[in-house]
Amino acid sequence: MLTNQLKSPFQYKKIPISKEDSAEKKRAKNMGATLNRIGKYLAKEKWKLSLVILMVAATSGLSLIGPYLVGMAIDDFIVSREIAGFGILLMNLILVYFLHSIAMFFQNYWMIGIAQNTVYDLRKDLFQHFHRLPISFFDKRQHGELMSRLTNDIDNVNHVLNSSVIQIISSVLTLVGTILIMLSLSPILTAVTMTIIPIMFLSIRWITKRTGPLYKMQQRDIGDVNGYVEEILSGQHVVKTYSQESTVIEEFERKNKSLRNTGFWAQTIAGFTPKVMNTLNFLSFGFIAFVGGVLAIHSTLVTIGVIVIFTEYARQFTRPLNELSNQFNLLLSAIAGAERVFHVLDEPMEEIDEENAIEYKIQKGHIEFRDVTFAYEDKPILKNISFEAKPNETIAFVGHTGAGKTTIINLISRFYNYDSGNIMIDGMNIQKIKRASLRKHMAFVLQESFLFKGTIKENIRYGKLDASDEDIIQAATDANAHEFIMKLPEKYDTYLDQEGSGISKGQKQLITIARALLAEPTILILDEATSNIDTVTEIKIQEALARLMKGRTCLVIAHRLNTIQEADQIIMLKQGRIIEKGNHESLIKQRGHYYQLYKGQL
Structure with missing residues (x-):
């Protein structure tokens, strides 16, 4: 029935349709x-x-x-x-x-x-x-x-x-x-x-x-x-x-x-x-x-x-x-x-690079946010954000969901354009750097690791398509992934589907770390890469991340505060504003928002 x-x-006009469908219907005329x-x-x-x-x-x-x-x-x-x-x-x-x-x-x-x-x-x-x-x-x-x-x-x-x-x-x-x-x-x-x-x-x-x-x-x-x-x-x-x-x-x-x-x-x-x-x-x-x-x-x-x-x-x-x-x-x-x-x-493409944008090799990874403000669909997200990440430093961002942590990362990688202020990398305004050139010097290790359908070797090589097999093995070794890969029936030629069936979540994460190592980025972005991982695998991931972070400017989105205690600087965000800033010891001594959050997790 x-x-x-x-x-x-005769009643087709009564069907409720979304705003997007309405827009398409107007086009269809x-x-x-x-x-x-x-x-x-x-x-x-x-x-x-x-x-x-x-x-x-x-x-x-x-x-x-x-x-x-x-x-x-x-x-x-x-x-x-x-x-x-x-x-x-x-x-x-x-x-x-x-x-x-x-x-x-x-x-x-x-x-x-x-x-x-x-x-x-x-x-x-x-x-x-x-x-x-x-x-x-x-x-x-x-x-x-x-x-x-x-x-x-x-x-x-x-x-x-x-x-x-x-x-x-x-x-x-x-x-x-x-x-x-x-x-x-x-x-x-x-x-x-x-x-x-x-x-x-x-x-x-x-x-x-x-x-x-x-x-x-x-x-x-x-x-x-x-x-x-x-x-x-x-x-x-x-x-x-x-x-x-x-x-x-x-x-x-x-x-x-x-x-x-x-x-x-x-x-x-x-x-x-x-x-x-x-x-x-x-x-x-x-x-x-x-x-x-x-x-x-x-x-x-x-x-x-x-x-x-x-x-x-x-x-x-x-x-x-x-x-x-x-x-x-x-x-x-x-x-x-x-x-x-x-x-x-007909959807507008990602904004093209500015006319004066150039290919730029990021060597130091010195990042500066200068009074940056950003709104998404007229909703304010970040308000007057200023901080500095010096070369080889690790900066951690903490705060409740919706505080603006991920937005900061999206602005640095130019997935979004900020409304006012300036973001500088090695003294160069990122709006003067071509997007492809900017992202080429970055690598991401996210909470949810993503693998493409293909072999383990192909997934690691995605970080650098012209890498040799020796480079891939070295990256996997540094990422503590080589040992478990060699135990697989087809080793590096083991075929994975998009879900990475046949290997554990922690092993998938090790492969993504190997991919990031192979890319040799100047700036590294981590989004709680060790969450929901067993203790033994977490230790291996932490060791791999330590090698990956060495000599690089690292931006870490932190959910578990015990993983960022060694960060050079911790930035506490709330409703798009920086409310506290410092290292772990200094923030604990302040007994402010960070202290309460840390105490609550303990």
Whole structure:
């Protein structure tokens, strides 16, 4: 039983949609702009498109010649019982259908190539654009929903290019050619055939007016379901730990029902099209047979052969209209998908480097924050932050969740731009350093270690792609990872999936430390890299981190205060402000916020 969210095709406007969906719906009104952008991709295949159009014209023309030859055979040979020349006409008829098949093969062959090249470029542009978008874009969206745009939405475009483009061109040419031939044979029967056009037009208009919005919502719901599935599968441990299986199943059921409902009505209403067309087609046959029969009996205006030709052309006349209406529904679905793709492509990229930005080699790692202020979406996050991290010093940031610790790291690496103040590295304003050059001298070891699907060797080499195998082994040795790697069946060639199955969480962390060591950064950023690790592994990680931190400026986001007691400077943050600053001993003596936090953890 359908839910109340979408009881009938007349209620699609009542479905609640998000602000982002509303923005996309406003974009969707300009269908011509979307088609124009797809056309720019197709323009790269001009010569192939020309060949396809030529073949489509040939198949359309040949399909019109066939029925005409059949009518000639009836009037000139069958009715008159003449045999001479009948064999030649049959040979011509066979030749027409043979050439039609050849032309059909080549038009499909070339169009498949055009479609694949077009979606290849579209998919490539979208994937490349993902990597040019700011971190804030991904923070606000489900990854599965973005994946849906790269897969389902582009697949819809691919499907339409493979089939619909040829069908639309062929239908238009066939329709025009059929009308011209019908007028030359009998204007009266042509007028009879044309009587169904207003009914067809009104029917198609009624259907497409409803399927357009439904296809857009169907694509939205597909992305919503994909995003939710990706999120829940990634968080299965949390779901099972808190026994929330029934909750997530209910939520998925709600989203799945929404997708079922929009898909049901989109396909149901679109399915009216061939039924209406077939009914009108049969009515057209009846009218032609009746009027043609009367004319053949009482006048010489129409022959039996002409009536046979007209019944075939009537079918060919309604078939293009039927195909156009069907393809239009598919086209609406593809446009809905293309709009979602272009919506991402239109998202502003991460701010480009300033005109005077330069490649800069950070040698010392001397960091200075000078009265830095930052707000995210008009919400103040950091307020007048000033501190200094001298070369080879370790600076730890502590404070409750939301205090601004991670934001400071994001500003240093320029994932976000600060609003006022200055951030200096080795005396150079970071806004004058190219982002790639800045990040090249940094390495991150985060609380949640991330491994790519591939071998252990490939994951370590990600820190420095031109590193030799010897460099990788040395980095793993310094990270205390070499010993456990050599105990694995395939050693450094052991294949890992994204979750790092087959090795422990601590071993994953050792691999990420090896990756950071291989990168040889000047500035090291740590986000509680030893949390939730067993004691023995924690000791190994601490030893590895000590080697990694040696000779580098280190910024540490600390959650457990016992891990930062040796830091050169500890900065206590609260609501985006620095409230205390000093080393562990001095802050304990102050008996302020840090002391209370430390005492609470003890």
